[in-house]
Ligand SMILES: O=C(O)C(=O)[C@H]1CC[C@@H](C(=O)O)C1
């Protein structure tokens with residue numbers, strides 16, 4: 001992967017032994033960018049100026065202007081920040097990280113504390129508690145461009161702008177989301193690896209009832225190929241995002257993020273939109289339709305059985321010796 005203007009070098013990236021092909025990179029004026037978005041394929045867009053007013057959002061600026069609201073900050077004993085839904089916690093589940101609430105200056109002090117043993121990741125939807133200067137920066141995002149994308153692709157409403165402040169080395173393990181996303185890098189460097197929905201069977205997402213719903217069960221650093229044998233077929237599409245880059249991250253595409261080693265703090269903002277309504281069903285079903293259908297089936301069975309421990313038994317009864 002070629003480092004742009006020597007901003008980073010390959011030794012700042014974690015190494016994985018699956019193939020990683022480059023993601024398409026387009027200028028915002030290149031019609032190819034709109035084409036790929038229409039086809040729900042990922043593309044890195046350069047020059048959109050989507051969040052150029054946030055490129056100055058470093059820790060000091062934010063500490064001064066972000067206001068005294070509380071922020072969700074994940075605290076981890078390792079570099080891994082595997083999301084879990086705290087409304088789905090099941091007995092025997094141990095959250096892999098702590099979800100804390102802090103005002104920004106507490107987060108600032110935690111990051112600056114040289115003797116700390118924990119790693120931190122601030123992940124907070126931007127809300128009306130932010131200070132007036134942040135509101136000015138927010139209003140000056142390139143809403144004209146992104147609203148055009150929303151309209152062109154018949155997306156639903158913008159649901160949230162998640163402010164992401166990560167420190168060097170942090171990893172967001174592989175998962176998928178059900179919304180369309182323009183992931184916008186304000187500053188710092190992040191490497192992203194994407195996998196199309198068709199690789200669902202290689203990535204073994206947790207069951208829908210599990211707190212790690214939508215997250216891959218496979219530990220990319222030490223994949224258990226006995227439990228997850230198809231993982232060895234996985235093929236990724238990756239790139240490094242720098243300041244001002246915008247990644248169109250289609251719904252249901254699996255993705256993994258890492259903040260480059262020795263690259264300091266990285267600030268990003270997501271733009272999540274409700275996906276367009278599913279078009280008329282044609283056969284064979286698309287991978288996204290199959291994923292949505294599998295999710296609905298799992299939910300229906302859990303609804304019928306009430307107890308998630310019965311779901312495993314039910315599936316085995318239904319499939320063993322009959323379908324597999
Ligand atoms: O935008 C998304 O869909 C995400 O998964 C974000 C959650 C943490 C972010 C990261 O850069 O590590 C990526």
Ligand SMILES: [Zn+2]
Nearest residue numbers: 175176177255
């Ligand atoms: Zn995500």
